[in-house]
Structure formats: C-alpha cells, structure tokens
Amino acid sequence: MNGAESLIQTLVDSGVDVCFTNPGTSEMHFVAALDEIEGMRCVLCLFEGVVSGAALGYAAMAEKPASTLLHLGPGLGNALANIHNAKKGNLPMVNIVGDHATYHLEYDAPLTSDIAGIAGTVSHWVHSSATPADIARDAAEAVQQAGIGQIATLILPADVSWGDNPEGAAPAPAPATPAAVAADKLNEAAALLRADKDTVIMVGGRNLTRERGLQLGRLAEATGARVLTETFPSRVRRGAGTAQIERLPYLAELAIEELKSTEQLLLIGCASPVSFFAYPNVPSVLEPEGCTVFPLAGPNDDIDAAIEALLGEFDATGREVAVRPLEVPPAPTGALDANAAAQALAHHLPEDAIVVDEGVTTGLACFPFTANGRSHDWLNLPGGSIGFGLPAAVGAAIACPERKVICLEGDGSAMYTVQSLWTMARENLDITVLLFNNRKYSILELEFARTGARGGKPGPKAASSLDIGSPNMDFASMARGMGMEAIVATTADEFSDALATAMAFKGPFLIDARVPPLQLG
Incomplete structure (x- = not known):
C-alpha cells in the first residue's frame, strides 16, 4: 500500500468519503489510488473555488467534513475565498494539498510556493507529511483536527504519496463531539435572564435546527427575552412549524435600530455583532453603549445541552411556543422584479x-x-x-x-x-x-x-x-x-x-x- 492509498483508506475509515478535486501532476498518485481504494466518491470541479465551495455546502448539510484535493500553492490560493467562508461559518473541511517531492523543493521549480504560509491564513491546523509512513497517521489527525467545525490542511508531497507505507491505514479517530458549557457560565446566564432588563438572545452556529429554534422560543417565552439569529447563520430551518425567530438585519443602521434598547446580549454560537464594513459616522459595534455582552456558548460547544439546562432553570421544557403557520402566496403575474x-x-x-x-x-x-x-x-x-x-x-x-x-x-x-x-x-x-x-x-x-x-x-x-x-x-x-x-x-x-x-x-x-x-x- 503506497502513501496515497493509505491516506484515502484512512479518510474513508474516518467517515470522510467524498472528495472534491481539481488535481495536477503532483497529485496523480492520489488520483490513481481512487481506483484502488473503495468507498471514496470523487467529484471533479473545474476551478478550485468550486472545490472549496462544494466542500462547504457538503459540510453544512452532511454535518461532517468532505476532503478537497488541490494542486500546490496556486491551487490552494484559488480555493481560499470559500475556505474563508467555511471557516467563518464554523464548517469542517479537510484539505489535501499536493506538493513537490521533498527532494525537489530545493530547486525552486516554477510552482514552488509557501503552501503552509498560504494555508495558515484560513486553517486552524496545517501539517506537511514527511514520509510515506507518516501520511495515514497524519490523515487521521487532520480529520480529528477538523472535528465538527474547523479547517484542517494536510500537505502531501509527491514522494510521500507514491512511496510505500508499510504501516498501511491508520485507525480512525474518535468521533468529534461538542464541548460542554461550564456550569458557572450556565449559572451566570440564568442570572442575567432573571434580571429585569431588556435582553436579546442571539443565536448562530452551524445549524439552527427546528428543535433548537423551538427550545429557544420556549426560553424566550419563559424569560421575556427576545431571540434573534445572527445576520448570516450557516444553516437555519425555516418555514411552517418552526419558531418565529427573526434575524439581525444586514445593514448596520437597521441592526443598530433593532438592538437600540438592548441592555443584555446573550450570545449562543456566535460572536458579538459588528458592521460588515466601516462607514463614515456609523459605529462598528452594533449593540448600544453600556449593553452587557455575555458569550455563553461558542459554535463548537454543546449548544443544545446548554439551552436544555437553561430551560430546566425556568421550568420551561414543555412550554407551548408559537410557530409559523403555512402561508403560500398565489403565483405572481405581470412584471418580473x-x-x-x-x-x-x-x-x-x-x-x-x-x-x-x-x-x-x-x-x-x-x-x-x-x-x-x-x-x-x-x-x-x-x-x-x-x-x-x-x-x-x-x-x-x-x-x-x-x-x-x-x-x-x-x-x-x-x-x-x-x-x-x-x-x-x-x-x-x-x-x-x-x-x-x-x-x-x-x-x-x-x-x-x-x-x-x-x-x-x-x-x-x-x-x-x-x-x-x-x-x-x-x-x-x-x-x-x-x-x-x-x-x-x-x-x-x-x-x-x-x-x-x-x-x-x-x-x-x-x-x-x-x-x-x-x-x-
């Protein structure tokens, strides 16, 4: 089993069974290995920005990472915009970036570049495999590092890919799980929700599911808080039967107006909201001056358990909550706008x-x-x-x-x-x-x-x-x-x-x- 075959087998065994690809010469042994190892679906894309964007959309819906296959530093560079989007959306991705053979790098061939430097701008973890015996273990580490919401980039030199790996595939890492929210943070959040103040619960994260929305609706009913989503949560369940939760407006002026009376801002799965861009005479920070901002849970924390704990504090687990009715408008006629x-x-x-x-x-x-x-x-x-x-x-x-x-x-x-x-x-x-x-x-x-x-x-x-x-x-x-x-x-x-x-x-x-x-x- 060569390095590329052990890499693909490790990915498949670890649950990463889709690879969006745009390969070049340095990745040919990876491409060849796709015919030798069962279980990996290979999807060809004609530009690296499509590769990374497809991996983003896959992660949002599959709730696990896909892998990408990119050609050297320039290929990775072409993919950066949508890797950036995935990182901001807390969506996991495992990037496999081919490199020149280790012994070829010293000659500074035309496509030689600082792949690790490029990858570091959009990755939580970057690593280059040194030998064929390392690659499978490194692949398992990449999957573990990607976890449920991070970007892992593994650099694959050509000779590491084609060299023999006597160790074969590596054991799959333990499945990634969200981190528990500390009890003292839950207690502090409950105290804030008991205060007689105008409170907004702002929610984000990878996926605002129907059940999560309903739970937040129950918490709002029990405490008098308002619930808003961040402006662009990665994925949200909407429509009939979902909780009536609005999102923070995109335009800074409208967002400031939405939050102007807020005294307490409780953050679940998102950061404190800021304006997308700087504008003359418009604040960058959107909550009002003097507002208490409390980050309860990050996007990789166990958000559902935290909400469930707060519901228990307010005896609101089974509380009725208003949901959106089904309203389907008639088909339009006339001008198209x-x-x-x-x-x-x-x-x-x-x-x-x-x-x-x-x-x-x-x-x-x-x-x-x-x-x-x-x-x-x-x-x-x-x-x-x-x-x-x-x-x-x-x-x-x-x-x-x-x-x-x-x-x-x-x-x-x-x-x-x-x-x-x-x-x-x-x-x-x-x-x-x-x-x-x-x-x-x-x-x-x-x-x-x-x-x-x-x-x-x-x-x-x-x-x-x-x-x-x-x-x-x-x-x-x-x-x-x-x-x-x-x-x-x-x-x-x-x-x-x-x-x-x-x-x-x-x-x-x-x-x-x-x-x-x-x-x-």
Whole structure:
C-alpha cells in the first residue's frame, strides 16, 4: 500500500468519503489510488473555488467534513475565498494539498510556493507529511483536527504519496463531539435572564435546527427575552412549524435600530455583532453603549445541552411556543422584479427543499417572502466572500441527493464560480439555479452610496466599474453549453411557469431571470 492509498483508506475509515478535486501532476498518485481504494466518491470541479465551495455546502448539510484535493500553492490560493467562508461559518473541511517531492523543493521549480504560509491564513491546523509512513497517521489527525467545525490542511508531497507505507491505514479517530458549557457560565446566564432588563438572545452556529429554534422560543417565552439569529447563520430551518425567530438585519443602521434598547446580549454560537464594513459616522459595534455582552456558548460547544439546562432553570421544557403557520402566496403575474421573483419562489417552494442564498440584491426579498412557506433549510453566505452559491449548491446536493436544492444566485457573483454548472450537469444533481440577471453589481452600487464616496454618486468611470452589461451575459446559453436545461424568463408569469417546470424536473436546471437592477434613491 503506497502513501496515497493509505491516506484515502484512512479518510474513508474516518467517515470522510467524498472528495472534491481539481488535481495536477503532483497529485496523480492520489488520483490513481481512487481506483484502488473503495468507498471514496470523487467529484471533479473545474476551478478550485468550486472545490472549496462544494466542500462547504457538503459540510453544512452532511454535518461532517468532505476532503478537497488541490494542486500546490496556486491551487490552494484559488480555493481560499470559500475556505474563508467555511471557516467563518464554523464548517469542517479537510484539505489535501499536493506538493513537490521533498527532494525537489530545493530547486525552486516554477510552482514552488509557501503552501503552509498560504494555508495558515484560513486553517486552524496545517501539517506537511514527511514520509510515506507518516501520511495515514497524519490523515487521521487532520480529520480529528477538523472535528465538527474547523479547517484542517494536510500537505502531501509527491514522494510521500507514491512511496510505500508499510504501516498501511491508520485507525480512525474518535468521533468529534461538542464541548460542554461550564456550569458557572450556565449559572451566570440564568442570572442575567432573571434580571429585569431588556435582553436579546442571539443565536448562530452551524445549524439552527427546528428543535433548537423551538427550545429557544420556549426560553424566550419563559424569560421575556427576545431571540434573534445572527445576520448570516450557516444553516437555519425555516418555514411552517418552526419558531418565529427573526434575524439581525444586514445593514448596520437597521441592526443598530433593532438592538437600540438592548441592555443584555446573550450570545449562543456566535460572536458579538459588528458592521460588515466601516462607514463614515456609523459605529462598528452594533449593540448600544453600556449593553452587557455575555458569550455563553461558542459554535463548537454543546449548544443544545446548554439551552436544555437553561430551560430546566425556568421550568420551561414543555412550554407551548408559537410557530409559523403555512402561508403560500398565489403565483405572481405581470412584471418580473425582486418581489415577484420572491413570491414565485414562496409559491413553488417544495417541502424539505434546501435553499442556497447568494441572490444578493434581487434575492433580498426571498428571505421574508418564504418565512411561512413549506418547511426548508436555508444556507447563508457566512464569510461574505462571493462565489459561494453555485458550488455550495453542488455540495448540498451531493450530501442530500433525495432533496431539491434551489440556488438563488446573482449574475455578478455567478461569474466567480460559473464552472459549477458543469459539475452540476456531470453529476446530474437535482439543483435549480434561479439566476437573477440584472446586469449590474447592484450591491456595490448600494455600498457606493452608503460609503459616501464622491457624495454617493458615481461618475462615468466609477459607474462603468459597477455595470456588468455591455456585453450582456446570457446565462441560459452558458448553462446549455455546459449540459444543463435552461429557460429565460422576462415576466413574472414566465418565471413562475419556469419554476413549476424546474420543481417537477429531476436534475440540474437554470432559470435566467431578467430582472431590473435595484433602484437607489
């Protein structure tokens, strides 16, 4: 058994059985080993940002890490944006990054780079295997380090990959479990909740499940606290039958208004909220001055046990809690705009769908419109780096092949990882892409105005930098060219009919929705 074979066997035995790949020469023995070792599903992606984004979406839905296979430092560099997003979302990932043979590094060949330095910016753990006898043990360590919410990067030199490993595969590590919250922290949280003060419980973490939401609703009913989610939790269960929990607004000014009376902020699975960017005369910290901020549990802590303990303190375990009723709006007619698109989505959204949200400005209306829709999971962009939506949909569909995945995607962000469409077609994934094609970087027009640059009004050169028309992009043609079914929709009626067709279709489908840009002022 060579090093690569022992590596793959160890990953499979450790429960890491999906690998999103974009290999090069240094990884060929890993690629060859895929035919020798049973149990690893290999998914080819045509750009490393798709590789890492797919691993992110997979982890969000499978609740365990996938592995990636990346080619040297430049390949890892291409993957950084979505590894960053996974790290910010507390989603686990095991990156396997090929390197030159150990004896070749001294010659500084063209692709030689500081892989560990690059990986360190987005990884919790980085290690390079020194010999073939080390690689299996190092792989088991990588899985253990990734745990339930971390990024582990294992560097695989080519000679370590092809060399003989007399030790074979390593034993699988013990399954990762969340850390218990200390009793003194629970006691302090209970004391805060007993105080007669305006209290907000803010929740985040990897997955706000239906049951977790209901438990938080019971705690709020028992204590008089309000519950909010952080702005972009990685995954949240929504729709009919879920607790009535709102999220903190994205715009700093609206978030500040939402929290202005808060005297106590209890954090569960998230950090204290801050503005996404700095703006003139807008605070970076969103809670009001003098507010007590208490971090009860981090994203890798046992959040459910902590909430259960607090419910016991207030004798609220079986308390009734209001849930969202099922409200399905009629299909829209007339002009196609953001609200019509959101109404159509809420009308056609199937039970137990997975919605991946990178709809940017046009997609903003989709979140509130679907709040009382059929029950579904919603995946957000936790790290803010665009190019997340299409590949995350790939990973979610690999993790949950029995469920319909709907990807809300902006035209500008789609072009970062448009190669995802090819992987969707190649793997015949049940994904519907709602491509909001407004031929603008509308979110940047909004941010230009908010920063006050040039008085908030772009000149001709600045405006050109925010306009992605001329030539206009035809996403339906792009999708067909990569093997997907696709329809262009220019009216609400056409968009709704296309959605009905896509929901009945099993496989990859794209709707090129020609929508107007966001109107400012």
